[in-house]
Amino acid sequence: METKTNPKFLLSLLFLSLCLKSRICFGADTITANQSLSGDQTIVSAGGKFELGFFKAGNTSNYYIGMWYYKTVVPEQTIVWVANRVQPVSDRFSSELRISDGNLVLFNESKTPIWSTNVSSSSVSSIHVVLSDNGNLVLRAGSDSSLPLWQSFDYPAHTWLPGARIGFNTVTNQTQVLTSWKNSDDPAPGLFSLELDPNGSDAYFILWNRSIRYWTSGAWDPKSRIFSLVPEMRLNYIYNFSYVKNKNESYFTYSVYDPSITSRFIMDVSGQIKQRSWLKSQGWNLFWSQPRKQCEVYAYCGAFGSCNENSLPFCNCLNGFEPKLKMNWDLQDYSGGCNRRTTLNCGNGTNGTTDNGKKLKKDRFRELTSMSLPVGGQSVEVGSTSQCESFCFNDCNCTAYAYVDNKCSIWSGDLLDLQQLTADDGNGKTLYLRLAASEFKDPKSKKGLIIGVAVGSAVGIAVLLGLIVVAVLRDRNRVIGKSVEGSLVAFEYRDLQEVTKNFSEKLGGGGFGSVFKGTMRDSSVIAVKKLESVSQGEKQFRTEVSTIGTIQHVNLVRLRGFCSEGSKRLLVYDYMPNGSLDAHLFNCPNDVLEWNTRYQIALGTARGLAYLHEKCRDCIIHCDIKPENILLDTELCPKVADFGLAKLVGREFSRVLTTMRGTRGYLAPEWISGVAVTAKADVYSYGMMLFEIVSGRRNSEPSEDGKVRFFPSWAAGVITSNEEGDVLSLLDPKLGRNGDVEEIMRVLRVACWCVQDDEAHRPSMGQVVQILEGVLNVNLPSVPRSLQLFGDSQDIVFFTESSSSQSSHAPSNNTSTASSQTKSAASSTISKRSEDHQTST
Ligand SMILES: *[C@@H]1O[C@H](CO)[C@@H](O)[C@H](O)[C@H]1NC(C)=O
Ligand SMILES: *[C@@H]1O[C@H](CO)[C@@H](O)[C@H](O)[C@H]1NC(C)=O
Ligand SMILES: *[C@@H]1O[C@H](CO)[C@@H](O)[C@H](O)[C@H]1NC(C)=O
Ligand SMILES: *[C@@H]1O[C@H](CO)[C@@H](O)[C@H](O)[C@H]1NC(C)=O
Ligand SMILES: *[C@@H]1O[C@H](CO)[C@@H](O)[C@H](O)[C@H]1NC(C)=O
Ligand SMILES: *[C@@H]1O[C@H](CO)[C@@H](O)[C@H](O)[C@H]1NC(C)=O
Ligand SMILES: *[C@@H]1O[C@H](CO)[C@@H](O)[C@H](O)[C@H]1NC(C)=O
Ligand SMILES: *[C@@H]1O[C@H](CO)[C@@H](O)[C@H](O)[C@H]1NC(C)=O
Ligand SMILES: *[C@@H]1O[C@H](CO)[C@@H](O)[C@H](O)[C@H]1NC(C)=O
Numbered sequence: 056m057e058t059k060t061n062p063k064f065l066l067s068l069l070f071l072s073l074c075l076k077s078r079i080c081f082g083a084d085t086i087t088a089n090q091s092l093s094g095d096q097t098i099v100s101a102g103g104k105f106e107l108g109f110f111k112a113g114n115t116s117n118y119y120i121g122m123w124y125y126k127t128v129v130p131e132q133t134i135v136w137v138a139n140r141v142q143p144v145s146d147r148f149s150s151e152l153r154i155s156d157g158n159l160v161l162f163n164e165s166k167t168p169i170w171s172t173n174v175s176s177s178s179v180s181s182i183h184v185v186l187s188d189n190g191n192l193v194l195r196a197g198s199d200s201s202l203p204l205w206q207s208f209d210y211p212a213h214t215w216l217p218g219a220r221i222g223f224n225t226v227t228n229q230t231q232v233l234t235s236w237k238n239s240d241d242p243a244p245g246l247f248s249l250e251l252d253p254n255g256s257d258a259y260f261i262l263w264n265r266s267i268r269y270w271t272s273g274a275w276d277p278k279s280r281i282f283s284l285v286p287e288m289r290l291n292y293i294y295n296f297s298y299v300k301n302k303n304e305s306y307f308t309y310s311v312y313d314p315s316i317t318s319r320f321i322m323d324v325s326g327q328i329k330q331r332s333w334l335k336s337q338g339w340n341l342f343w344s345q346p347r348k349q350c351e352v353y354a355y356c357g358a359f360g361s362c363n364e365n366s367l368p369f370c371n372c373l374n375g376f377e378p379k380l381k382m383n384w385d386l387q388d389y390s391g392g393c394n395r396r397t398t399l400n401c402g403n404g405t406n407g408t409t410d411n412g413k414k415l416k417k418d419r420f421r422e423l424t425s426m427s428l429p430v431g432g433q434s435v436e437v438g439s440t441s442q443c444e445s446f447c448f449n450d451c452n453c454t455a456y457a458y459v460d461n462k463c464s465i466w467s468g469d470l471l472d473l474q475q476l477t478a479d480d481g482n483g484k485t486l487y488l489r490l491a492a493s494e495f496k497d498p499k500s501k502k503g504l505i506i507g508v509a510v511g512s513a514v515g516i517a518v519l520l521g522l523i524v525v526a527v528l529r530d531r532n533r534v535i536g537k538s539v540e541g542s543l544v545a546f547e548y549r550d551l552q553e554v555t556k557n558f559s560e561k562l563g564g565g566g567f568g569s570v571f572k573g574t575m576r577d578s579s580v581i582a583v584k585k586l587e588s589v590s591q592g593e594k595q596f597r598t599e600v601s602t603i604g605t606i607q608h609v610n611l612v613r614l615r616g617f618c619s620e621g622s623k624r625l626l627v628y629d630y631m632p633n634g635s636l637d638a639h640l641f642n643c644p645n646d647v648l649e650w651n652t653r654y655q656i657a658l659g660t661a662r663g664l665a666y667l668h669e670k671c672r673d674c675i676i677h678c679d680i681k682p683e684n685i686l687l688d689t690e691l692c693p694k695v696a697d698f699g700l701a702k703l704v705g706r707e708f709s710r711v712l713t714t715m716r717g718t719r720g721y722l723a724p725e726w727i728s729g730v731a732v733t734a735k736a737d738v739y740s741y742g743m744m745l746f747e748i749v750s751g752r753r754n755s756e757p758s759e760d761g762k763v764r765f766f767p768s769w770a771a772g773v774i775t776s777n778e779e780g781d782v783l784s785l786l787d788p789k790l791g792r793n794g795d796v797e798e799i800m801r802v803l804r805v806a807c808w809c810v811q812d813d814e815a816h817r818p819s820m821g822q823v824v825q826i827l828e829g830v831l832n833v834n835l836p837s838v839p840r841s842l843q844l845f846g847d848s849q850d851i852v853f854f855t856e857s858s859s860s861q862s863s864h865a866p867s868n869n870t871s872t873a874s875s876q877t878k879s880a881a882s883s884t885i886s887k888r889s890e891d892h893q894t895s896t
């Protein structure tokens with residue numbers, strides 16, 4: 056088998072003649088005592104997975120010893136480990152990596168050792184290093200079975216490969232910490248690091264400058280095998296995570312079930328931990344990142360920088376400041392922050408003079424609205440905003456103040472961790488920033504302007520009046536928006552501002568932005584969606600919008616138009632008076648949807664999705680199917696909303712958004728599995744929603760009496776045991792068993808079919824429509840593994856009503872473990888639910 060599948064074996068035969076005694080053989084995976092590596096020589100792991108040698112970092116002349124995926128695995132060089140992170144060499148041909156005194160040592164051009172494995176070993180003979188197929192570089196004395204003297208897995212750089220550990224050993228005092236690169240061209244340790252809490256709380260932290268913690272995974276919960284604040288780990292079919300804790304060591308590690316998946320975690324220069332998987336068709340694909348929002352990274356934009364979640368780049372200098380190191384900003388390293396353009400004059404008042412004899416003016420304060428306040432403010436006991444201002448003014452060190460809720464806070468020195476929020480964000484505060492007087496507009500020129508206007512208006516006042524009259528008349532008759540691309544209308548921002556009464560009536564928020572109600576002059580009602588975090592330029596946006604605009608179906612919300620001005624991107628839709636399905640299913644005890652209506656909603660939604668997937672010119676994957684995105688018109692006819700948005704917002708953004716924003720329960724496993732997502736991902740989400748249409752509660756919520764923990768598992772158990780009589784007990788209790796047994800059964804079978812783990816086993820939306828129309832029959836699908844995972848079959852039986860009364864006969868040991876596990880899982884679901892609610896549309 057080895058010889059058959061190992062092309063490297065042949066290669067090494069071919070190149071055997073090129074081997075020199077003192078140099079590395081081409082294709083070898085080992086450096087032995089008398090060999091050295093330099094120039095463009097590399098070693099490659101035995102199975103052809105990883106390669107080690109000199110690499111050049113970005114657009115610099117610095118070379119480092121690093122490890123990357125072999126080119127047949129990932130064609131674009133992707134560095135996963137760096138030896139000499141801090142000290143590069145500039146001439147790789149006169150530098151060499153070799154065994155010296157029992158260590159692997161890198162010698163620079165002048166043969167000075169600049170990096171070493173630095174272990175003290177008794178035996179210096181037969182020392183060698185081997186690059187293994189899992190990306191571990193191992194230093195050993197003697198045979199391959201001997202314990203490693205040193206291994207690169209114990210000294211990770213910014214990448215965490217499967218099989219490596221992140222944790223600490225209390226016996227050797229060794230810790231494994233992931234540290235970001237300084238910037239995209241410099242592998243030296245940056246400001247952000249991921250480590251296991253050395254105090255033993257079983258939680259991971261991301262730290263800024265090794266000291267400030269700004270993200271935590273929450274503690275490891277051994278029962279549900281997730282970190283408490285990373286509930287999406289529950290939806291995991293790719294990684295086998297394990298947490299090991301004993302007297303000597305604590306660490307977390309993972310492996311990949313399917314070895315053909317190439318996946319890695321990195322501590323990114325963005326200060327986020329990111330999981331990326333290699334897809335042949337799309338390159339490195341981002342599947343997961345935390346903290347979710349860039350601006351949640353502590354001090355991401357450095358001193359006097361301000362982070363804005365809705366702009367690209369995320370960092371900007373405050374007004375009156377400029378990047379300290381422009382070059383680093385271009386490399387996405389904002390940590391250097393910003394410098395003041397004009398030095399402060401402090402309390403010198405009007406008496407001081409500059410070097411050239413010019414009079415200095417008092418510093419002034421600039422008002423910055425909708426800010427999140429910087430860290431490290433001191434509170435001051437004063438009674439008014441003007442006292443607060445003069446307190447700050449009189450303290451030469453004070454750089455800013457805020458007066459919020461009758462409390463004065465001042466900041467001295469650098470302002471860190473500032474965030475620019477949107478105007479409608481309730482958390483926005485006003486900050487007053489101290490600036491030199493010259494940063495403010497020269498009042499002289501203002502005076503000149505006023506005079507000019509006065510003279511001008513005196514002369515041309517009649518003309519002006521005439522113009523105003525014309526303008527008013529025109530404005531009254533002006534049609535809002537103008538038609539482009541057939542049916543779509545391009546709106547002006549100020550018009551949308553007007554019809555929505557300055558975005559005052561919010562219909563919903565989340566996903567890709569907030570939605571506001573608006574009334575047009577013809578008194579038709581519209582819904583205006585303000586998009587957040589759009590990474591697309593104007594032209595691309597218009598192209599995508601016009602594609603979406605051509606898609607029309609009775610079960611899809613109609614896009615009427617859009618607005619694209621500067622960085623603003625808005626979409627205008629028909630307004631749906633009956634709101635979204637989630638409100639009817641979960642929140643309206645007095646207005647219960649009858650079974651028949653629910654069935655029609657399920658069918659209509661399926662038709663809308665089938666149209667998107669199969670009938671449009673370019674198949675559109677919705678990516679975010681959930682009850683919040685099913686709107687109901689006056690007749691309670693369902694209309695799918697937000698289709699096409701995933702593409703509109705930009706791929707990486709949307710993937711993170713949809714993965715992270717409260718849609719956990721509807722996410723198909725392949726979203727985080729490292730394969731390309733197809734329309735079958737929508738089928739999965741639709742199936743999860745069908746369960747909710749039947750039960751009238753969220754799948755993630757246990758039933759009121761706590762007996763049914765995860766409805767889909769329970770329902771799957773009931774329908775596969777095929778007891779027709781029980782089917783009505785699955786129905787929303789608010790309907791009082793009023794429903795068509797055959798239809799309920801059909802819907803639940805479809806749901807089970809839709810949520811199969813393997814997408815190839817799920818139906819297409821077209822098939823779903825046919826089944827619900829009664830044209831096609833569905834065989835009983837098997838219970839998907841994902842449903843079994845929420846509890847083994849025993850667990851399901853234990854929690855059905857009929858068997859719970861008999862639980863006393865159940866084998867006591869097993870049952871009690873099952874039930875205690877269940878409780879803890881249920882309570883952790885509940886604790887996450889409120890967040891769910893906030894973030895969903
Ligand atoms: C390495 O070189 C030394 C002396 O130069 C020699 O004694 C030893 O056998 C060599 N080892 C190998 C593995 O070639
Ligand atoms: C690489 O760096 C040089 C000088 O440092 C600069 O002139 C050049 O534009 C850079 N190239 C790229 C692609 O950034
Ligand atoms: C090699 O490293 C040493 C120690 O860091 C340094 O002093 C020396 O200048 C380096 N040589 C070259 C050619 O860079
Ligand atoms: C090697 O380790 C010793 C102590 O074990 C330390 O003093 C020395 O600085 C280390 N050298 C390098 C190059 O890391
Ligand atoms: C580990 O650290 C502890 C406390 O800092 C110290 O007492 C112990 O000697 C260290 N052990 C080793 C092997 O360095
Ligand atoms: C560990 O705990 C001690 C005492 O509880 C505390 O002083 C210290 O700051 C903690 N260290 C970290 C890194 O949290
Ligand atoms: C990080 O902390 C060190 C002290 O531990 C300090 O000297 C350095 O200035 C800090 N870096 C930044 C960017 O604040
Ligand atoms: C998961 O990892 C653990 C520990 O590494 C191992 O014992 C177990 O067999 C693995 N499970 C699977 C299904 O590979
Ligand atoms: C801890 O380390 C000691 C000595 O290093 C060893 O004897 C013991 O078996 C280890 N315990 C565990 C749980 O690994």
Ligand SMILES: *[C@@H]1O[C@H](CO)[C@@H](O)[C@H](O)[C@H]1NC(C)=O
Nearest residue numbers: 401402403404405406407408
């Ligand atoms: C500025 O000048 C006035 C009058 O000339 C004087 O009273 C005041 O103390 C001076 N202020 C400072 C800060 O020197």
Ligand SMILES: *[C@@H]1O[C@H](CO)[C@@H](O)[C@H](O)[C@H]1NC(C)=O
Nearest residue numbers: 399400401402403407408451
């Ligand atoms: C005040 O002005 C004087 C003279 O211009 C200057 O030397 C001094 O540094 C200033 N003081 C402060 C705190 O800026």
Ligand SMILES: *[C@@H]1O[C@H](CO)[C@@H](O)[C@H](O)[C@H]1NC(C)=O
Nearest residue numbers: 449450451452453466467468
């Ligand atoms: C201003 O900062 C300097 C240096 O940090 C400090 O010595 C001085 O006491 C501060 N002054 C006030 C008024 O806080």
